[in-house]
Amino acid sequence: MIEVVSQSRCVSCNQCVSVCPTNVFDKGEDGIPVIARQDDCQTCFMCELYCPVDALYVSPDSEGVMGVTEEELEQQGLLGGYREKVGWGRGRVPVAKHDYMYQLSVRSGF
Amino acid sequence: MAIQATARGQLSLETDVLVIGGGPAGTWAAISAAAKGAKVILVDKGYCGSSGATAPSGTGVWYIDPEREKREEAKASRYAMGGQLAEHEWMNRVLDRTYENMNKLGNLGYPFPVDPSGKPHKRGLQGPEYMKLMRKLVQKSGVKILDHSPVLELLADDYGVGGAAGVNTQTGDAWSIRAGAVVIATGGCAFLSRALGCNVLTGDGYLFAAEAGADLSGMEFSNAYAICPTFSSVTKTAYYSYASFYYEDGTVVEGAGSKRGRSVIARNLLAGRQVYAKLDQAPEDLKPLLRVAQTNFFLPFDRRGIDPFRDLFPVTLRLEGTVRGTGGIRIVDETCATKVPGLYAAGDAATRELICGGFTGGGSHNSAWAMSSGSFAGEGAAEYVLKLGDSAKSRSLRGLSSQSLTSASADGGASQSRTQEYVQAVQDEVKPYDRNLFRTEQGLSDSIGRLDGLWKAQRENAVSVSAEGVKAREAAAMTATARWMYHSALARKETRGMHKREDFPTIDGGQRHRLISGGLDEVWVSTERVADDAASQERQPVKESVTA
Numbered sequence: 001m002i003e004v005v006s007q008s009r010c011v012s013c014n015q016c017v018s019v020c021p022t023n024v025f026d027k028g029e030d031g032i033p034v035i036a037r038q039d040d041c042q043t044c045f046m047c048e049l050y051c052p053v054d055a056l057y058v059s060p061d062s063e064g065v066m067g068v069t070e071e072e073l074e075q076q077g078l079l080g081g082y083r084e085k086v087g088w089g090r091g092r093v094p095v096a097k098h099d100y101m102y103q104l105s106v107r108s109g110f
Numbered sequence: 111m112a113i114q115a116t117a118r119g120q121l122s123l124e125t126d127v128l129v130i131g132g133g134p135a136g137t138w139a140a141i142s143a144a145a146k147g148a149k150v151i152l153v154d155k156g157y158c159g160s161s162g163a164t165a166p167s168g169t170g171v172w173y174i175d176p177e178r179e180k181r182e183e184a185k186a187s188r189y190a191m192g193g194q195l196a197e198h199e200w201m202n203r204v205l206d207r208t209y210e211n212m213n214k215l216g217n218l219g220y221p222f223p224v225d226p227s228g229k230p231h232k233r234g235l236q237g238p239e240y241m242k243l244m245r246k247l248v249q250k251s252g253v254k255i256l257d258h259s260p261v262l263e264l265l266a267d268d269y270g271v272g273g274a275a276g277v278n279t280q281t282g283d284a285w286s287i288r289a290g291a292v293v294i295a296t297g298g299c300a301f302l303s304r305a306l307g308c309n310v311l312t313g314d315g316y317l318f319a320a321e322a323g324a325d326l327s328g329m330e331f332s333n334a335y336a337i338c339p340t341f342s343s344v345t346k347t348a349y350y351s352y353a354s355f356y357y358e359d360g361t362v363v364e365g366a367g368s369k370r371g372r373s374v375i376a377r378n379l380l381a382g383r384q385v386y387a388k389l390d391q392a393p394e395d396l397k398p399l400l401r402v403a404q405t406n407f408f409l410p411f412d413r414r415g416i417d418p419f420r421d422l423f424p425v426t427l428r429l430e431g432t433v434r435g436t437g438g439i440r441i442v443d444e445t446c447a448t449k450v451p452g453l454y455a456a457g458d459a460a461t462r463e464l465i466c467g468g469f470t471g472g473g474s475h476n477s478a479w480a481m482s483s484g485s486f487a488g489e490g491a492a493e494y495v496l497k498l499g500d501s502a503k504s505r506s507l508r509g510l511s512s513q514s515l516t517s518a519s520a521d522g523g524a525s526q527s528r529t530q531e532y533v534q535a536v537q538d539e540v541k542p543y544d545r546n547l548f549r550t551e552q553g554l555s556d557s558i559g560r561l562d563g564l565w566k567a568q569r570e571n572a573v574s575v576s577a578e579g580v581k582a583r584e585a586a587a588m589t590a591t592a593r594w595m596y597h598s599a600l601a602r603k604e605t606r607g608m609h610k611r612e613d614f615p616t617i618d619g620g621q622r623h624r625l626i627s628g629g630l631d632e633v634w635v636s637t638e639r640v641a642d643d644a645a646s647q648e649r650q651p652v653k654e655s656v657t658a
């Protein structure tokens with residue numbers, strides 16, 4: 001479930017508020033969105049992909065809150081990792097184009 | 111019934127074609143209707159581009175070169191598995207349209223990988239990339255998109271469906287849209303099981319269609335369960351073909367597997383024995399490829415510090431219901447029209463039996479169906495409206511909700527917890543493997559008794575036009591879906607496709623027909639011949655069809 005909105009990174013673009021399919025966020029009075037309906041989070045990771053500054057963290061547990069903190073995530077380098085792998089963000093190449101896609105498809109039929 | 115709610119709509123719009131749902135099926139429908147010259151509005155419960163089963167995931171696609179031999183092979187590959195319920199004409203049309211649409215996507219900027227000769231390789235689509243592009247294409251074709259705007263009910267008059275009404279869950283504003291034709295592309299029903307991207311898929315479209323008088327088809331093929339780590343939402347299953355399954359003590363679970371061996375996993379879980387997996391069958395040189403090709407498969411593992419190639423991790427079977435099942439709204443012709451004038455259905459919301467019978471196997475048919483049926487429905491709806499002309503404007507429409515809709519939230523918290531109870535009660539009937547995966551006459555009948563009671567209770571509650579009311583309607587749609595599922599499952603006294611009856615464990619040549627169902631307070635089931643083996647399409651009631 002969504003667990004962290006980084007106060008220091010967020011640039012208040014409200015992309016996450018727009019793209020979350022289950023409407024988990026509310027716009028914040030100070031401009032930083034709040035996780036208003038955490039229980040509705042479906043752990044789809046889409047908000048992370050659309051956040052332009054890697055300010056969000058969705059923990060993998062779909063049933064419960066793990067209680068991670070921004071500091072821990074920073075240390076482990078977990079913020080923004082998914083967006084990087086998908087190849088979204090300035091100067092990156094979308095993973096959709098990756099040569100391995102073709103190679104795997106030829107070898108395994110996926 | 112819900113006239114005051116629709117009259118209240120702060121936002122009131124008019125269009126030619128209204129598309130409900132902005133996944134692959136809805137976006138293709140919108141683009142295709144616009145290309146025919148129709149004015150189009152698309153509404154989505156979430157956000158067109160990130161919502162639905164495809165967006166967070168990605169799909170293999172049934173993209174087959176038009177050479178005769180390859181096509182015949184592709185059609186034959188799933189025909190028997192699907193219980194011989196697919197129809198060749200439909201498979202041909204969908205293969206053609208999928209080929210065309212995938213080529214279009216390449217031309218419009220989808221970043222396909224290339225083969226060594228530099229030719230784009232079009233066997234799959236990355237969800238986030240695909241749906242971001244689809245949103246852009248929808249906007250470029252002049253379609254108006256309303257996000258966070260779930261439909262609560264359809265609007266109609268005696269001539270057919272003429273629009274829909276709903277609420278914006280972020281502003282709380284009610285809206286209503288008059289339209290010459292409506293395409294339902296709301297996806298399937300995964301019963302809020304938290305499968306990847308599926309919690310917006312609660313069978314709403316089935317309920318809307320039934321309230322308008324349309325039929326459903328193949329609702330017995332609705333028990334898809336996906337292998338998934340117990341701690342995760344990621345129900346991507348392809349890679350489990352490289353998995354071995356173990357008990358806690360490290361001994362192998364005999365017969366367990368990702369395809370036919372799912373039952374073995376289910377029986378162990380039922381007996382209270384946790385099953386673990388490890389992708390230890392993956393060849394070393396394939397691992398980097400696997401990591402790149404399905405990035406999100408590894409996400410939960412990486413974030414937990416698990417190496418799925420080396421470490422055991424506990425697995426479960428998560429219900430995906432009709433999302434990777436095949437049942438849905440019955441369509442009556444090549445334009446994906448339902449039997450109700452002005453109402454069309456596409457994607458998971460419509461039955462997929464026409465191309466894959468009672469089983470979708472490892473995907474690719476679903477995505478092909480979504481993009482093809484979306485195009486057929488969009489074009490069909492546009493042509494219908496353009497023929498209708500201006501007469502649409504003066505129609506006097508009423509709301510079709512079987513629950514009465516009210517403008518104000520009557521009792522706040524009380525109705526919220528009531529909705530949660532209903533959701534839990536439906537889940538208790540559809541999630542257990544010994545009810546839904548392994549079906550028996552006794553189990554189904556018991557569930558039907560309770561579900562019928564649940565429907566009656568929900569039917570009596572007024573639903574407010576608000577975010578909370580949306581959840582109440584979702585709960586009602588889930589109950590209704592479960593009833594069509596189990597009534598159909600009871601009527602199919604054999605094992606065919608994904609439908610497994612413990613008390614009838616083999617396929618019965620005499621039951622090679624589709625099961626049509628419908629009805630709200632009284633659920634009915636009847637049979638329909640598969641076109642290939644009969645010229646006539648007449649329907650016959652099933653003798654033992656159970657009613658409420």
Ligand SMILES: Cc1cc2nc3c(=O)[nH]c(=O)nc-3n(C[C@H](O)[C@H](O)[C@H](O)COP(=O)(O)OP(=O)(O)OC[C@H]3O[C@@H](n4cnc5c(N)ncnc54)[C@H](O)[C@@H]3O)c2cc1C
Binds near residue numbers: 168458473
């Ligand atoms: C994990 C996973 C992997 C899959 N892999 C494959 C694969 O490899 N190959 C394959 O072919 N298929 C695959 N599938 C199936 C495939 O994703 C679906 O068949 C496909 O997404 C169906 O498209 P759709 O447009 O009909 O529905 P969806 O993509 O589910 O979209 C439905 C849309 O309707 C909206 N909606 C719902 N209710 C309402 C309402 N009341 N009002 C307004 N809008 C509403 C939702 O918000 C959503 O945006 C997979 C599914 C899952 C879950």
Ligand code: SF4
Binds near residue numbers: 001021022040043044
């Ligand atoms: S993970 Fe998905 S459901 Fe959860 S907050 Fe992010 S976008 Fe919303």
Ligand code: SF4
Binds near residue numbers: 009015017050051
């Ligand atoms: S998308 Fe990221 S930067 Fe934008 S508001 Fe949300 S958290 Fe802040």
